[in-house]
Amino acid sequence: MSVAPHVLVVAAGRGVRAGGGVPKQFRPIAGVPLITRTLTSLLSADTKLRVVPVIHPDDQALFREAVLLLSPDLRDRVDAPVHGGATRQASVRAGLEAIAAGHDRPDVVLIHDGARPFVSSALVGRAVEAARRHGAAVPGFAVTDTVKRIDIEGWIGETLDRNRLRVVQTPQAFGFDLILDAHRRAARDAGGDLTDDAAVAEAAGHRVHIFEGEADNVKITTPLDFVQAETKLTAMLPDVRIGQGYDVHAFVEGDHVWLGGVRIDHDRKLSGHSDADVVLHALTDALLGAIGDGDIGVHFPPSQEQWRGASSDRFLEDAAGRVRRRGGVIAHLDATIVCEAPKIGPHREAMRARVAAIAGITVDRVGIKATTSELLGFVGRRDGMAAWGLATVRLPFDAA
Numbered sequence: 001m002s003v004a005p006h007v008l009v010v011a012a013g014r015g016v017r018a019g020g021g022v023p024k025q026f027r028p029i030a031g032v033p034l035i036t037r038t039l040t041s042l043l044s045a046d047t048k049l050r051v052v053p054v055i056h057p058d059d060q061a062l063f064r065e066a067v068l069l070l071s072p073d074l075r076d077r078v079d080a081p082v083h084g085g086a087t088r089q090a091s092v093r094a095g096l097e098a099i100a101a102g103h104d105r106p107d108v109v110l111i112h113d114g115a116r117p118f119v120s121s122a123l124v125g126r127a128v129e130a131a132r133r134h135g136a137a138v139p140g141f142a143v144t145d146t147v148k149r150i151d152i153e154g155w156i157g158e159t160l161d162r163n164r165l166r167v168v169q170t171p172q173a174f175g176f177d178l179i180l181d182a183h184r185r186a187a188r189d190a191g192g193d194l195t196d197d198a199a200v201a202e203a204a205g206h207r208v209h210i211f212e213g214e215a216d217n218v219k220i221t222t223p224l225d226f227v228q229a230e231t232k233l234t235a236m237l238p239d240v241r242i243g244q245g246y247d248v249h250a251f252v253e254g255d256h257v258w259l260g261g262v263r264i265d266h267d268r269k270l271s272g273h274s275d276a277d278v279v280l281h282a283l284t285d286a287l288l289g290a291i292g293d294g295d296i297g298v299h300f301p302p303s304q305e306q307w308r309g310a311s312s313d314r315f316l317e318d319a320a321g322r323v324r325r326r327g328g329v330i331a332h333l334d335a336t337i338v339c340e341a342p343k344i345g346p347h348r349e350a351m352r353a354r355v356a357a358i359a360g361i362t363v364d365r366v367g368i369k370a371t372t373s374e375l376l377g378f379v380g381r382r383d384g385m386a387a388w389g390l391a392t393v394r395l396p397f398d399a400a
């Protein structure tokens with residue numbers, strides 16, 4: 001049986017000129033890191049594709065977080081990251097050598113920039129097909145501007161015939177053995193820093209075919225690119241939904257409560273089938289409400305023994321996964337906790353961080369607030385506590 005195509009995703013660069021204080025591939029676009037968006041596009045394009053990421057050793061933690069934002073069904077096809085080298089060429093070679101050493105050899109490997117999140121399914125399909133047919137192929141599109149070659153003093157030396165010019169992008173597509181061999185030769189003979197893999201194949205004497213690229217498949221580089229990408233993504237997710245959730249649990253004898261995924265010492269505990277985390281339950285229902293997908297009791301029935309004492313993390317994680325599988329994003333989660341005690345303020349930041357991690361969003365999108373009920377009602381009598389949850393999600397209009 002043939003081995004499914006692999007994609008090397010090159011994300012080892014240190015470029016911070018796009019701003020945000022982290023390498024650009026980890027900077028969020030509309031709440032999700034650029035690299036996560038690129039991985040999602042590739043993995044959704046072809047359900048057999050395996051991804052081999054190449055990253056800088058310093059970015060291990062950032063990469064782990066970015067992968068956790070993928071839905072579990074996609075995450076399974078992302079290999080442990082390979083550490084890149086000093087140049088792009090060295091990074092690609094490291095990735096190819098890792099595949100050669102640790103995998104059944106695929107017939108085809110695609111090599112894609114981590115900073116091109118808009119790669120389409122059709123383009124991935126054309127790339128795989130072109131590699132099978134031609135051995136070495138890259139996507140390109142016609143130049144609409146006139147291009148000049150200049151001399152070293154900056155004067156025009158020549159006007160090029162734009163009919164014979166192509167702008168090339170990625171995914172570049174190759175027979176695996178062909179490009180591995182070409183990279184080994186380039187490292188040995190040419191050394192240097194060839195800026196794309198077509199050049200590596202050319203240097204090894206291969207003819208490289210050009211197939212149809214996509215103008216949309218831009219490489220995100222500058223701060224303006226980020227702004228434009230956000231605008232585009234927002235336009236792709238125009239269906240804004242707000243969901244609400246509410247939960248109550250009674251106090252019983254105990255010594256701690258779970259709230260917002262955080263354990264808090266207290267002179268009582270909350271009674272419930274699971275860990276009785278009212279905050280996570282209210283937020284789970286808010287998310288499910290926003291996408292019209294039942295409620296927590298439908299998906300995790302208290303009648304089922306397996307949820308006894310369960311950590312409520314998995315309820316919220318499941319609801320967040322349902323949003324993602326609809327092609328949507330969570331724009332915000334907000335909870336109000338109603339209790340006389342314990343004090344919430346000292347734990348607020350820990351809860352925000354925990355909720356953000358479970359839901360797979362950045363912490364600036366999570367609000368946690370608390371109020372007492374002025375000693376009135378069941379909350380005032382300290383019989384129990386309540387939480388309200390609110391969620392905003394954005395979905396594509398075609399979400400079924």
Ligand code: MG
Nearest residue numbers: 247248278281
């Ligand atoms: Mg509950």
